[in-house]
Amino acid sequence: MKHIVILGAGTAGTIMANRLTRLLTREVRSGALDITIVDRDDQHLYQPGLLFIPFGIYERRDIVRSRHATLPHHVRLLYGEIDRVDTQGSAVVLTDGRALGYDVLIVATGARTLPGETAGLTGHGWYENAFDFFSLEGAEALRTRLDAFPGGRLVVNVMDMPIKCPVAPLEFAFLADWFFTKKGMRDKVQLTYATPLDAAFTRPVAAARLAHLLAEKDIELVTEFNVGSVDGTAQRMRGWDDRELAYDLLVTVPLHGGASFVGRSQAMGDDFDFVRTHKYTLQALAAENIFAIGDATDLPTSKAGSVAHFESEVLAPNIARFLHGVPLAHDFDGHANCFVETGHDKALLIDFNYDTEPLPGDFPFAGSPLPLLEESRLAHQAKRALRWVYWNLLLPGHAVPGLSPQLSMAGKHAAPVETHTFPDPRAPQTKRGGAVK
Amino acid sequence: MSTTLAGVAVDAEGFLLHPEDWTEALAAEIARGAGIDELTPRHWLVVRFMRHRYLATGTAPTIRTLGKASGVEMKELYQLFPKGPAKIAAKIGGIPKPRGCI
Structure with missing residues (x-):
């Protein structure tokens, strides 16, 4: 019997629990694999909704649900406070002294404010x-x-x-x-x-x-x-x-900062307790059977739910590869996709990754009604629909129509407009009006 | 939008395009351009920390990392590099501008 332990039942951890249960359904149903997820309470917060609370648009009941309701039946939700991870002995130690051994550990404990x-x-x-x-x-x-x-x-x-x-x-x-x-x-x-x-x-x-x-x-x-x-x-x-x-x-x-147990776990975190993570595979640098996803990582991309979603599409198959002894895929490109609410029933969409900054254009391809980097009512409606999408598509780990895990240059204009700041020397070199890829 | 400084390619803000072009002599010249006439051992401690971190991790440290891990306190960092410790030390150290991710 193999054990997968997921730390954190927030956005990233919940998506992973759902995806892995589906991807490895035979092993899970036969009892060859069990999945445990650890969190301190049963309150799942839809964090993008926090922005709307001060303006009276959402209330607490609009953005909080039971974690149980978001997790598959085969996954065990265990309440506890994490003391540290024994990265060499492959065990999670809880503050009450309990220890959870694992074959694969997924750190999805997010970021906290300090x-x-x-x-x-x-x-x-x-x-x-x-x-x-x-x-x-x-x-x-x-x-x-x-x-x-x-x-x-x-x-x-x-x-x-x-x-x-x-x-x-x-x-x-x-x-x-x-x-x-x-x-x-x-x-x-x-x-x-x-x-x-x-x-x-x-x-x-x-x-x-x-x-x-x-x-x-x-x-x-x-x-x-x-x-x-x-x-x-x-x-x-x-x-x-x-x-x-x-x-x-x-x-x-x-x-x-990241979760404090990261700092108490050997070789796991950076100066701020974010998990040092491989940019393209999402394997933690501390040990080969540890992976990290979402806000918990130190990756140079946004800490955002869309990123956790794109990462999950890379990480779930990588964990299956790891369990089956197959080399990991280097598939994550830092893709992030954010609706920026601009007020007066408008929003603007930005779409970018490690190498490509947010560019103007149409999304998801040329001629689409959703403009990039430009205010529109449609983007605002999409942002408001995100709450439904979050509970019903993102958390269950379903693909979202029109969204691929890797960034697509379709519809994007590579030539910067009205910019008076400066190019990133590491960004792909482009000719004015030309396409990057 | 790139130019050269002492024969080395830099971007429009004066950050080296290729960190491997960096030399100590170049560092002193960039420092003078940023209003720092002489690089003291305390300056060098910060500049070397920035460069070392960037080469090890691929990311230029932010001011918060400097304050926490460089061995120089925040107050002194601003005395050494009044126009912004992370930005100026990165420029002198020949690495890209710290972006604080995104």
Whole structure:
């Protein structure tokens, strides 16, 4: 009997449990293989929905379900707190002393926010005039505060990369513009977006487009702002370079780290407890029978549900290959696909991977009604439909029509438009108007 | 949009296109261009850390990694490289600009 242990029953872990159960159905049904998934509770959170809580669009009951309801019958859900992984002895040790031996381990414990790591942030004023929205409590507390906000300076801020869903803070700024416009008090609210990056986003073409949108919506952009400390009493943030930024209401995305057990497991994590992972196979560098997926990895792509979904299409067959002694496929290309909500019932879609930055064009191929990097109502409708797609297609591990695990250049225009930032020297060389592949 | 610096290809922001072109003499020249007249041993500690990490992992460290793992505290990092420690140290170390992933 072989044992697969999955750590974390969030997006990535749940997709893997469902995919593996189907892919290895004979072994699972005959009892030759068992799958155990470990989590600390029975509450599965639809994390993309957190963005909509502060604006009263979603409520808690819209984005929380039982983990049991999302997992196949043959998978055992075990509650526990993970102490560490014995990477050489192939066993997971729980804090209550239980040990789970495994033939294959899949680490899918995601990323967590670390608001306490920024000096002063969780001190005076936390959840009074300074909030995060990456937690259910934060998002709900912020909703109450936004409703009662009399006006003033609202600063949306990212402490540092990497963060989950890197477009979420931009979306928050866009939705805040829409929210206060709808309330008829936009003129009373000064919106500022402060980022440690030197542009609105990490990659040049999308950064130029998003900076343009910020300007259009009268949202001030403050770049290269690395917060050293927050003074909740004086309501100001101080940068390491001594610049100061005052706020009446601060909406921050705190520093992120991986699960703490990663740091207690030999050779598993990087400086921030993200699992050191092979870029193309998703095998962990710590041991050949350990794999990682989703936000838990250290891979240079977005921490996002779409990435976990694309990774699962590569990882599930790789785990079957590993169990059958066949070489792993180098199939993952860093593919990410995100709908960016821009307010006023519009959104824009970005599609990219390790080597190809988000480009304009049509999705999924030329002539399709869904534009890339351009606002549309259709993209907004797709973003709202995502919740249904998440519970009914993504989590069960079904393919999503029109979405392939690897990035496709179909419909994309390789020539950058209105960019005044700079090309990544490692990106494929392109001629103006030419196609990359 | 690439130019050359001392005969070596750099991008429009002055980051080396090919990290293997890097030399210590070139580092000193890039530093002067960034307003750092002399690279002290503390500068070198940071620059070598950046370069070593990039060559080992394929990713240029962010400021947060520098603060946590370079052996130099955040406050001092900004004293050494006032215009942005990660960005300037990456440029001097001949590696691509840190992007903080995406």
